Amino acid sequence: MSRNRQLFIAGAVLLAFILQIAVMPQFKLFGVQPDLILVVAVVVAVQEGPVEGAIVGFCGGMLMDIVGPQVMGIGAFSETVAAFMAGMLKEFFMTYSILLPVLLVFIFTFLELSVNQVTLLMLGQENLPPFNVLGVILPAALYNVLAVLVVYPVFRRFSFTQKEESLILAKPGGG
Amino acid sequence: MPSSRRNRTILIVIIIVCISLVTLYVRESDTGPLHKIQNFFLDLLSPISNFFSKIFKPVKDGIVNLFHLPSLSKEKRELQKEVATLRRQAGESRELEAQVEELKKLLHWSETNAQLDTVGADIVGQSPSNWQRLMIVNKGSSSGVKKYMSVVTEEGLTGRIISVGSRSSVVQLITDSRSGIGARDLRNRETGIIEGRNEDTMRFVPMNDEAVMQVGDVMVTSGLGGTSPPGIVIGKVTKVKKRAAGLARLVEVKPFVRFSRLDKVLIIITPEPESVILKEAQ
Numbered sequence: 173m174s175r176n177r178q179l180f181i182a183g184a185v186l187l188a189f190i191l192q193i194a195v196m197p198q199f200k201l202f203g204v205q206p207d208l209i210l211v212v213a214v215v216v217a218v219q220e221g222p223v224e225g226a227i228v229g230f231c232g233g234m235l236m237d238i239v240g241p242q243v244m245g246i247g248a249f250s251e252t253v254a255a256f257m258a259g260m261l262k263e264f265f266m267t268y269s270i271l272l273p274v275l276l277v278f279i280f281t282f283l284e285l286s287v288n289q290v291t292l293l294m295l296g297q298e299n300l301p302p303f304n305v306l307g308v309i310l311p312a313a314l315y316n317v318l319a320v321l322v323v324y325p326v327f328r329r330f331s332f333t334q335k336e337e338s339l340i341l342a343k344p345g346g347g
Numbered sequence: 348m349p350s351s352r353r354n355r356t357i358l359i360v361i362i363i364v365c366i367s368l369v370t371l372y373v374r375e376s377d378t379g380p381l382h383k384i385q386n387f388f389l390d391l392l393s394p395i396s397n398f399f400s401k402i403f404k405p406v407k408d409g410i411v412n413l414f415h416l417p418s419l420s421k422e423k424r425e426l427q428k429e430v431a432t433l434r435r436q437a438g439e440s441r442e443l444e445a446q447v448e449e450l451k452k453l454l455h456w457s458e459t460n461a462q463l464d465t466v467g468a469d470i471v472g473q474s475p476s477n478w479q480r481l482m483i484v485n486k487g488s489s490s491g492v493k494k495y496m497s498v499v500t501e502e503g504l505t506g507r508i509i510s511v512g513s514r515s516s517v518v519q520l521i522t523d524s525r526s527g528i529g530a531r532d533l534r535n536r537e538t539g540i541i542e543g544r545n546e547d548t549m550r551f552v553p554m555n556d557e558a559v560m561q562v563g564d565v566m567v568t569s570g571l572g573g574t575s576p577p578g579i580v581i582g583k584v585t586k587v588k589k590r591a592a593g594l595a596r597l598v599e600v601k602p603f604v605r606f607s608r609l610d611k612v613l614i615i616i617t618p619e620p621e622s623v624i625l626k627e628a629q
Contacts, residue, residue, distance in 0.1 A: 193392060194399035197473035198407040203545070204477045223354040230361045237368075239388045240475055241510045241517045244381050245368030252361050288478065295373055304545065312477050 173220060180330050181216055185228055188212045189235045204312045206319040209236060209247075210284050211277055213255035215320065215327050218273050222259025229255035246291050254284035270324050277320040281313035377494070386512040393483055393515035396472030463576060464617040465499075466490050470609055471515065480523035480545060480606075486614060487512045495574045495620035498612050503580040503603040504528065504568060505612055507620075518612070521581065521602055522549060529571035530581055530600075535559060538569045541581055541600055548585065551598040560587045560598045574620040 173181075188208035196205040209232035217225020233251030237244045258276045265272055289303060303309075372381045468490075472483035486492050488511050498505045498518045506526065510517040519526055526543035530551060537560075539553035551566060564584040570577030586599035 190395070193472070193475050194396050195403060197396075197475055198400060198403040200473070203480075203547075205475070207477070221354075223357055226358055226361060230365070236475060238384060239392050241385065241389070241481060242476060242479070243369055244372040244385065245365045249362070249365035249369065252358075252365065256358065285477070291369070295369065307546065308477050 173224065177330075181220075181224075181228060184212055184327070185209070185232050185235075189232060192236065193239055201315065202307075202311050204308055204315055206315040207281065207284070207312065208319060208323070209233060210251055210254060210281060211316055211319045211323050213251055214258045214277050214280055215273055215324050217255045217259030218262045218276060218324075219327060220259075222256045222262075225255035225259040226252045229253075243292065243295065246288055249291060250284045250287040253287050254280040257283065270321070273320050273324045274317050277316045278313045281316045282309055285309050285312065382510075386510065389483065389510070389517065390487065390512040390514050393471045393485060393512075396483060397469070397485065400471060463615050465613040465615050466492065468492075468498075468516075468612055468614055470612065478545070479525075480520040480543065481509075482506070482518045482520060482609070484516050484518055484612060484614070485514065487514045487516050489513050490614075491616050492516050492614055493619060497568075497575040497579065497615045497620075499579055499615060500604055500609065500612050502605070503582065504575065505604050505606075505609070507574055508614065516614075520606060521604075522546065522606065528575060528581065529569040530566045531569040531577070532558070532560065532584075533565040533567055534561065535564070538571060541566060547601070549582065549600045549602065551584065551600050553598065560584055560596075562587060566600055576615060576618060 188211070192208045196208065199205060209229070213225050213229035213232060216228045229251035230248050233248035234245075236251075237247045240247070258280045261276060261279075262272065285308070286303075368381070372379075375381060466486055468484035468486040470482050471485045474481035484498070492508060492511055494508055494511055496508045498507060504521055506518045506520040506523070507528075508516045509519040521528060521541065521543055522545065523543045524545040526549075528541045529538065530541040531538045532551075532553075535558065537553050537555055537558040539551055539555075539558070542550050542552060544550055551560070553560065562584055566581045566584065568575040568577055568579040568581060580603055582600040582602040584598060585601045586597065588597040588599070
């Protein structure tokens with residue numbers, strides 16, 4: 173990964189964090205809001221690989237944990253696991269279509285929210301929120317899908333990776 | 348392969364850091380270093396949240412109004428029905444007696460309120476998590492705010508303080524699933540607990556399993572538990588559903604406070620929550 177690319181991702185994580193704490197709560201629909209940190213982490217995992225996605229998930233999740241009144245480390249853990257697994261699953265698909273991150277974000281929103289709850293359960297936290305699939309997880313997943321439709325093209329615009337370059341060059345008649 | 352070994356090492360380090368942090372955080376007290384770090388950043392970021400909150404308020408209000416249109420129309424129909432029922436009942440002397448009784452209770456409530464010392468606060472942010480119903484206010488320990496203090500509006504009980512920074516605090520709304528408030532039914536004086544469900548309505552669990560609950564019953568704080576002063580209105584019973592096979596009944600309570608339109612709240616400074624007083628005495 174180039175230096176510029178690293179700086180771009182760091183800036184994107186920071187921007188996602190600021191938007192997540194300051195702007196997204198203003199746009200809650202039916203009590204849920206998109207998780208921009210997860211969206212960015214999954215997009216990075218798709219474009220750069222599982223470990224890069226995990227690092228972004230960890231950093232973003234840790235920033236959210238530091239400012240939020242929640243158990244510190246849980247957000248970082250669940251975002252890391254979700255982004256890493258999204259990156260691993262991506263390896264099975266040979267496509268650069270936007271449908272891939274859309275699908276992965278949809279699936280891994282379920283996983284991230286579930287890991288979050290299961291970790292709290294394992295810590296013996298009392299009065300956990302009900303595991304509301306239809307009321308919380310599904311709307312959050314759909315909201316994240318909307319967010320990835322905006323985030324992914326931006327990342328593609330600023331990330332003409334070597335992989336894609338070689339793929340285009342390898343196309344018959346591609347020069 | 349060196350790169351895969353490096354990746355594995357990074358991942359293991361991340362997981363170990365997360366688990367260590369979670370363990371340390373859960374084991375330390377509210378005054379521990381990790382909690383202090385959270386409170387410091389809460390203070391630091393609350394002006395930023397406030398700034399963006401003000402900028403996006405018109406857009407947010409527009410969206411809220413758009414989504415509330417169907418419910419407003421439904422609410423209007425329900426209110427019209429309620430008005431008709433009340434008009435019919437107004438002539439009955441029994442209802443007049445009940446009204447006198449209600450006025451006595453309200454008088455008692457206003458007398459109690461006069462003794463409450465409150466501090467006004469602006470809402471500057473909301474929870475970034477989908478699992479919590481929290482709000483951030485711009486008053487903290489420098490204004491005398493302490494953990495577990497009740498937060499109210501003129502509509503009724505809003506929540507309680509769960510985390511305090513020097514210039515900001517986190518309010519756990521009564522609809523949060525971790526919220527439990529000692530409550531009393533104004534009509535039959537039955538006590539119990541009102542639990543949040545992360546939904547727009549809450550659930551009342553009466554102490555007495557045989558308590559006769561009716562739709563329309565007004566719920567107030569009981570004062571039991573020591574965090575909220577007694578007599579603060581919470582909400583109205585909207586549904587009483589019996590469940591089969593000996594399971595608990597569902598008594599649904601709709602809060603009087605409209606959380607989506609909150610701007611300012613009052614934090615009850617005195618009387619202090621008993622749990623805090625007891626802790627400080629130890």
